Amino acid sequence: MTSPDATSAWPGLRVEDWVDTRDTLHLWTQVVGKVRLARSPLVNHWWQVTLYVTPRGLSTGSVPDRHRIFDVELDVVEHEMRIRTSDGTGRTIALAPMTVADFYAQMMGALDELGIEADFQTRPNEVEPSIPFAQDTVHASYDREAARLFWGQLVASHRVMGKFRSHFVGKVSPVHFFWGSFDLACTRFSGRPAPEHPGGAPNCGDWVMVEGYSRELSSCGFWPGGGEEGAFYAYAYPEPEGFSAHPVTPAQARYSVENGQFLLPYEAVRTARDPDRALLDFLQTTYEAAAEHGDWDRAALEDDPARWSHPR
Incomplete structure (x- = not known):
């Protein structure tokens, strides 16, 4: 690492120092993003599928789910993923070194418990190779x-x-x-x-x-x-x-x-x-x-x- 303080205005981070974490985090965000994709109506240029920078990490923003809305946030300050619904329910998953397969299983299990259905293609896009999430035991880093x-x-x-x-x-x-x-x-x-x-x-x-x-x-x-x-x-x-x-x-x-x-x-x-x-x-x-x-x-x-x- 080239900066000891993540709160500095322009922190330094050498790619070679975190490439394994970067690639794992990339795939985790694909799982989260695809949940938003599955629940949101099309907006031009796929603007309905993106994530947003927040004071804690990256978030889906509000996503429709029948009579309610929910959001998913990857909080890299307290290192947890939170799913919150407008009816007051929610789930939290700790962010720690784990395989994409484990992350995917925990994510889908939490959604199921909350009654949120999300039907999407269960493999990553725009990467090579594209290992199905449930089978990816290769990417498992989280620094x-x-x-x-x-x-x-x-x-x-x-x-x-x-x-x-x-x-x-x-x-x-x-x-x-x-x-x-x-x-x-x-x-x-x-x-x-x-x-x-x-x-x-x-x-x-x-x-x-x-x-x-x-x-x-x-x-x-x-x-x-x-x-x-x-x-x-x-x-x-x-x-x-x-x-x-x-x-x-x-x-x-x-x-x-x-x-x-x-x-x-x-x-x-x-x-x-x-x-x-x-x-x-x-x-x-x-x-x-x-x-x-x-x-x-x-x-x-x-x-x-x-x-x-x-x-x-």
């Missing part, structure tokens, strides 16, 4: 400190990405966490349709990507990979001519031909004199690469979030 440090990275990223989001008045996603790709993301849309996406994500139907990329977009986010401590990314779909050559800041940002996106190492932000400013510069200049080369109507899509800043 408490690493989980908290990762959550700290998400908190810092979420805070700045939320500020960036506030400048856009067109269609824009929440700042939310996709459990398939295990990344925090925020996506802006031009308002125009996009060409059909070819798909190709491992163990994921092409139709999933067709829905996800059905409108022209500029997306950014944070992923715990792609760098020593993870990486911020930004891409456009469809990618307009000139996008990859557009000048972006800070200086450590680069366009990855292999990944088809701009990447900025997390550590470049963490160690910057002003980390918030460094990340905002990256988000803004990569968005401008998409908007300018894609001929977006920026005057109609952008505004000052302080336009009603008088006392209220």
Whole structure:
């Protein structure tokens, strides 16, 4: 670990120091996310399936269940998973080193006790290999400190990405966490349709990507990979001519031909004199690469979030 304190504004966490925990936690979030997927009506681009950063970890938010609602939260402060329902019932599962198979069994058992039905494909998506949850005894790591440090990275990223989001008045996603790709993301849309996406994500139907990329977009986010401590990314779909050559800041940002996106190492932000400013510069200049080369109507899509800043 490179930071002893998960409460620091920009905690350091080397990917190689927690890769086993990262991969296990990724699969746990897939189980939790699929429960939300099973119970929630479709919202464009699969926004109904994501998780949200909370003051304790990651949560489904409120999920409908007949006459009531429930939520599931992975609390990495007290290291437990909590399922709570609007009728006052709930269950708690301790987060500790355990196999995905054990986590899945405990999760489904708790849902059954609460009378929550969740019918979903019981194997992970967007990973290779895709081991059925009930059979996965390979992934079984949970390092408490690493989980908290990762959550700290998400908190810092979420805070700045939320500020960036506030400048856009067109269609824009929440700042939310996709459990398939295990990344925090925020996506802006031009308002125009996009060409059909070819798909190709491992163990994921092409139709999933067709829905996800059905409108022209500029997306950014944070992923715990792609760098020593993870990486911020930004891409456009469809990618307009000139996008990859557009000048972006800070200086450590680069366009990855292999990944088809701009990447900025997390550590470049963490160690910057002003980390918030460094990340905002990256988000803004990569968005401008998409908007300018894609001929977006920026005057109609952008505004000052302080336009009603008088006392209220």
